[in-house]
Amino acid sequence: MGVRRRSLGPDSVDPLAVEGVIGGSSWDLDYRAVIPSFAGVAWNCGRRIQVMSSLSRSPIGSVVPVSGYDARFDEEYEAEAFVPADLPERIDLPGAVWMVVSEAATELGRLDAAASLIPNPQLVTRIATRREAIGTSAIEGTYADLTELFAAEVLPFEEQETEVAPNVREVMNYARAADAAYGWIGERPVTLGMLSSLQAEIVRGTESDGPEAGAIRSGQVFIGAKHRRVAEARFIPPPPGDQLRAMCDRWIEWMTAPKPVKEIQLIARVAMAHYQFETLHPYTDGNGRVGRLVAVLQMMREGSLRAPVLSVSPWLKDRADEYRDHLLAVSTTGDWAPWIDFFAQAVCTEARSGHKRIMRLLALREEIGDAVRTAYPRARLAVEIADDLIAYPILSVSDAQRRFGRSNQANRNAVGSLVELGILEPYGDARYDRLYWNPRVFQVIDS
Numbered sequence: 001m002g003v004r005r006r007s008l009g010p011d012s013v014d015p016l017a018v019e020g021v022i023g024g025s026s027w028d029l030d031y032r033a034v035i036p037s038f039a040g041v042a043w044n045c046g047r048r049i050q051v052m053s054s055l056s057r058s059p060i061g062s063v064v065p066v067s068g069y070d071a072r073f074d075e076e077y078e079a080e081a082f083v084p085a086d087l088p089e090r091i092d093l094p095g096a097v098w099m100v101v102s103e104a105a106t107e108l109g110r111l112d113a114a115a116s117l118i119p120n121p122q123l124v125t126r127i128a129t130r131r132e133a134i135g136t137s138a139i140e141g142t143y144a145d146l147t148e149l150f151a152a153e154v155l156p157f158e159e160q161e162t163e164v165a166p167n168v169r170e171v172m173n174y175a176r177a178a179d180a181a182y183g184w185i186g187e188r189p190v191t192l193g194m195l196s197s198l199q200a201e202i203v204r205g206t207e208s209d210g211p212e213a214g215a216i217r218s219g220q221v222f223i224g225a226k227h228r229r230v231a232e233a234r235f236i237p238p239p240p241g242d243q244l245r246a247m248c249d250r251w252i253e254w255m256t257a258p259k260p261v262k263e264i265q266l267i268a269r270v271a272m273a274h275y276q277f278e279t280l281h282p283y284t285d286g287n288g289r290v291g292r293l294v295a296v297l298q299m300m301r302e303g304s305l306r307a308p309v310l311s312v313s314p315w316l317k318d319r320a321d322e323y324r325d326h327l328l329a330v331s332t333t334g335d336w337a338p339w340i341d342f343f344a345q346a347v348c349t350e351a352r353s354g355h356k357r358i359m360r361l362l363a364l365r366e367e368i369g370d371a372v373r374t375a376y377p378r379a380r381l382a383v384e385i386a387d388d389l390i391a392y393p394i395l396s397v398s399d400a401q402r403r404f405g406r407s408n409q410a411n412r413n414a415v416g417s418l419v420e421l422g423i424l425e426p427y428g429d430a431r432y433d434r435l436y437w438n439p440r441v442f443q444v445i446d447s
Contacts, residue, residue, distance in 0.1 A: 055082045055235075059334035061279075066220055066239050070230055077230040079222070082331060083238045084279045086247070087254045087272055090263035097341045104267050104348035105304075111351040112305050114358045121307040123365070124358050125182070126391040127445060128309045132296075133175040135313030136289045139320055144171045147442060150394040151427065151435055161205065170206055174289055177201040182308045185297045189256060192216070192248055192282075198293065199286045208285035216245055217284045235328065237281035248282050255298060266302055268336075270295045271343035275330050292316075309354055315346045360444045361390045368423055368438070375421050381406055382414040386423055393441035395424075396433045 056063050063080040070077045093101075115121050134146055144167050152164040152172055160169065177198045184194060200214030212218060218240050222233040230236075238244050254260055255273055264272070277291040292313055299305040316323045326339040365387060372379070372386040384404055385395070392403070400411040415436060418424040427437040 054332035058331055060085050079231045079236055081236040081239050086250050087276055089259040091336050093337050097337045100341050100344045101265050101267050104344040107348045107351035108304055111355045114355050115307045115309040123391045125307045125309055128311045129178050132311035132313050133171050135317045136292050137171045138317045142167050142170050144168045154396050154399045173202050173204050185300050190297055195290055199283050199290050202286040202289050212284050216282050247280055251276050266304055267344050267347055268340045270298050271340045275327055312346045312350050315350050364444055365390045376417055379417055382417045385414055389438045390441055394437040396435050398433050
């Protein structure tokens with residue numbers, strides 16, 4: 001028995017800490033201190049006892065005994081897992097928190113209105129989804145640059161497995177899963193089947209890809225440091241089995257139940273649902289990425305977002321310690337206010353910056369389009385390629401041909417015209433099927 005090795009970080013335990021899966025023959029897990037109160041110091045049993053003592057007194061959950069065999073130390077283990085209570089149908093929050101939630105809802109509405117004015121929303125949703133892919137993966141310790149992701153997506157699917165670095169492939173997995181989820185959510189609500197399919201795609205081709213990918217976990221998991229016994233884990237999610245499945249089912253039902261929908265404002269409900277999902281920890285890996293994706297899906301399903309133009313993970317990534325600490329604090333104190341306030345700040349800030357980003361991207365698109373139409377009034381294909389650059393800022397001739405049709409030579413001529421005009425520049429040093437990019441798009445995204 002043992003654990004799967006992950007690419008750092010707490011996504012397997014998301015977003016509380018690093019995870020171990022009891023069952024296998026080896027223990028090889030990277031470790032980072034992730035709970036702020038303990039960051040940068042050695043974990044010890046006294047500190048764990050302090051946390052577990054708080055969890056045992058939690059007003060919104062209970063601890064239950066778990067036991068099993070840990071082959072790393074060739075010994076049986078006994079410990080306690082935390083089982084959260086079902087989410088409440090109503091909550092009381094301080095007025096100051098409701099003001100933050102209300103401001104976040106206003107900014108979310110402005111963002112949605114801006115996106116709805118665009119004839120082809122994909123021009124801005126693709127950027128938002130890729131920013132989210134980079135941010136949500138970075139929270140889990142899987143890092144890639146936005147340029148790397150866009151360049152990798154230019155390659156034909158069959159070449160991506162061999163030509164793209166593993167860390168970038170893992171980020172691409174999330175982008176593909178999110179694209180699929182955003183297509184599904186308009187037709188059906190969030191279901192465990194949907195989330196299991198998304199989780200399987202997110203871990204596809206990684207070391208977490210195996211028999212349990214795409215399924216509610218059948219083994220006990222725990223969150224803690226490498227080379228530590230199970231009894232010394234920082235946090236142990238609920239044990240597997242029928243009860244875990246039932247809690248997940250009730251979580252799904254709560255998200256659309258009439259009373260919570262009526263009594264609790266959407267952004268507060270999204271924050272609460274996110275906490276519950278991460279605490280239940282239904283999968284062996286990918287819980288954080290799936291959970292943050294669900295947050296956007298909830299907003300889309302309820303009509304607050306008509307297109308997936310919100311990406312909260314970049315903000316959370318920059319405050320990862322606070323993020324994890326707030327989630328753990330809900331379990332230990334039962335106080336929803338600090339966590340909902342924190343999450344609402346994420347939505348408010350990212351919605352506001354997202355609105356500005358959309359305006360800047362559309363202005364850049366108009367500027368580029370005018371330049372191409374003026375220089376090449378009859379070059380229809382060059383104009384089409386230029387108009388899509390804010391969504392596809394890196395491309396090759398063959399990629400353009402796949403998206404726009406026409407002959408290879410026609411696309412080669414169009415790309416050449418855009419290079420001559422300074423709209424496109426060579427990207428990288430490939431000689432065959434060379435890549436080209438518009439660096440100004442990335443400057444706008446990052447500004």
